[in-house]
Amino acid sequence: MSISFAFVGAHADEPFFKKTLDTVAETSPGIVLVGESVDVDVDEPSITIRWSIGACGEDSMLPGIQNLVQFDSDHVLDVHEARLYPFDTYMLSSTIRAANADNQTVPIRKIATIDVTSSFDVITTDLESYSNPENGTQEQASRDIDMHVRRPNEARLFTLLLFAVSWVLTHVTIGHVLLARRVSSLRSLLPHLISSGAILIAIPQLRASMPDAPGFDGVLIGERLSPGFGS
Known part of the structure; x- marks a missing residue:
């Protein structure tokens, strides 16, 4: 009986990012960054995110960009609330910009990450923004992300x-x-x-x-x- 219960609901849940990708494909096709892994290290302190690059819509399938392309980004974590364990919470704000081989900006339509890790709950919100390059050229499209990290109840x-x-x-x-x-x-x-x-x-x-x-x-x-x- 225990073994049979292991197969109950095996196909009930749809992929975590499916709804997000479907929404982008219907409303504003483009590049999507999916954070498939979020590693929160309070001792370091840092947050490491493994991103997968996805493209929704035929016009966004650029040469050299595929769904399996991945990269890691490291972010410094402010741990001034670490002493409040287990009610410690952390905030991370960052800006991400995508560019092609010609250094031309590629619009990012959506940034999403997993919301549950082994030790933390992660709430991620994103917003379209513009960044100012150091050489003083024209503003370039980017995307801001805010991550709220807390321990599960x-x-x-x-x-x-x-x-x-x-x-x-x-x-x-x-x-x-x-x-x-x-x-x-x-x-x-x-x-x-x-x-x-x-x-x-x-x-x-x-x-x-x-x-x-x-x-x-x-x-x-x-x-x-x-x-x-x-x-």
Whole structure:
């Protein structure tokens, strides 16, 4: 029964970018950039996007441009909100311009990226714009993109649950210390020592189990978990 469920809905969902490409082909055929991969690296910090170049409409099928042509673009990420994990959000704004072999501007009609990665949700909006070249020539058509990157609600909930469990274990350890002060024999003290030692080992493992867990330095949730290590 489990194996049979694996095939249910296998063909129910249409390709992610199909609706976007169909809309461009019907309204304003031209070059489309599809971000098939979005790699968010907070430690770097950077966002790497793997773009695929698509052309919608017969007039836009330029020589040398095919649907399988890909390139990567790296963007510096502002991480001043990284310490708010898991409620950290990031914004990225960039401008992309396409040109042919003769350095003539090729209009980009649409820019779209995937909206879900392994650790983040990505919301991308694009807008037609014009860029000013450094040599002072005529303005050239380009396209602006704004990316809003946030952690999924499921990841936030899971992190908060682990955070709550760590605090409970911290208070359990404090309780062991208070109870151990009232016993006199080593045999009665041994269970408190074993339990406290196991909790001190478990708390860092819980911290490391948080999705895409950052380091302890400069992270509010890491600072709040620190009492568990000192108990």
